[in-house]
Amino acid sequence: MNFIPATQPSADSQSLVYWFLFYEEQLLMETGTSDPRLVLLDKNLPVNFKVTSLQYLGSLDDKPCYTALLSGTANIPKNMSFIRVRDLYDKFPEDLFWLIGRAFHITVWDRRTLYCGSCGAPTENMTRVRAKVCPKCRQLIFPRISPAIIVAIFREGKILLARNRNLPADLFTVIAGFVEPGETLEECLQREVREEVGIAVKNIRYFSSQPWPFPDSLMVAFTAEYAGGDIQVDGEEIIEADWFSADNLPKVPGKVSVARKLIDWYQDQYRTCGGKE
Numbered sequence: 698m699n700f701i702p703a704t705q706p707s708a709d710s711q712s713l714v715y716w717f718l719f720y721e722e723q724l725l726m727e728t729g730t731s732d733p734r735l736v737l738l739d740k741n742l743p744v745n746f747k748v749t750s751l752q753y754l755g756s757l758d759d760k761p762c763y764t765a766l767l768s769g770t771a772n773i774p775k776n777m778s779f780i781r782v783r784d785l786y787d788k789f790p791e792d793l794f795w796l797i798g799r800a801f802h803i804t805v806w807d808r809r810t811l812y813c814g815s816c817g818a819p820t821e822n823m824t825r826v827r828a829k830v831c832p833k834c835r836q837l838i839f840p841r842i843s844p845a846i847i848v849a850i851f852r853e854g855k856i857l858l859a860r861n862r863n864l865p866a867d868l869f870t871v872i873a874g875f876v877e878p879g880e881t882l883e884e885c886l887q888r889e890v891r892e893e894v895g896i897a898v899k900n901i902r903y904f905s906s907q908p909w910p911f912p913d914s915l916m917v918a919f920t921a922e923y924a925g926g927d928i929q930v931d932g933e934e935i936i937e938a939d940w941f942s943a944d945n946l947p948k949v950p951g952k953v954s955v956a957r958k959l960i961d962w963y964q965d966q967y968r969t970c971g972g973k974e
């Protein structure tokens with residue numbers, strides 16, 4: 698898969714384009730064949746497709762990609778149907794799933810910024826950057842990206858996993874939380890860990906990052922070591938937390954999440970070290 702992001706199509710653009718058409722949190726896909734596929738249609742959409750929030754996304758394998766919101770679900774061709782974006786991660790290669798996520802993020806942003814938040818005038822797309830501008834007060838409106846930290850904490854070969862009130866009852870995962878204004882990522886991490894499970898951490902190391910476009914997060918993942926304190930869950934967001942060993946993990950999040958990548962990395966480390974306990 699070769700995707701090149703851009704805000705405007707090239708001059709020699711072809712007539713067949715990939716359409717990322719969303720209705721609420723669902724993507725329209727070709728489902729006439731065995732596996733769902735991206736919708737490939739003429740640049741001039743059939744008249745029964747009514748779209749808003751149209752944005753050029755870039756090119757995928759030399760074909761232009763457009764993302765837009767469908768105004769309704771009526772008159773959809775028989776070989777197409779809607780699939781919830783979050784349910785697509787195990788149906789596609791990861792890079793294609795993230796491209797769909799990118800399209801979704803941009804579409805939601807476009808929908809939410811049709812008007813200037815300062816003066817109420819209709820906004821306009823800028824040409825060279827992914828941003829809008831208010832023609833009246835000149836305010837720039839970039840896509841909102843909300844950074845959040847996510848951290849795997851280790852203590853004597855074990856990993857801290859917690860149960861979150863908003864996730865399925867049997868699922869355990871690592872600690873995460875949104876960055877607040879004025880915070881560094883490290884300060885955010887220390888605060889979230891202290892607030893949610895009551896412990897202190899040290900040796901914070903960057904791990905990786907991952908967009909989470911539902912609708913606009915960027916997860917920045919770290920590892921850290923236990924530094925002190927007893928686990929005390931906040932009882933609001935986190936309702937249970939404990940130290941788990943690599944050979945005795947509870948149910949953890951699915952493969953595509955950075956939480957799972959942290960947990961998998963921990964398991965690999967532990968196995969390569971041959972066990973520390």
Ligand SMILES: [Zn+2]
Pocket residue numbers: 813814815816817818831832833834835836
């Ligand atoms: Zn304005």
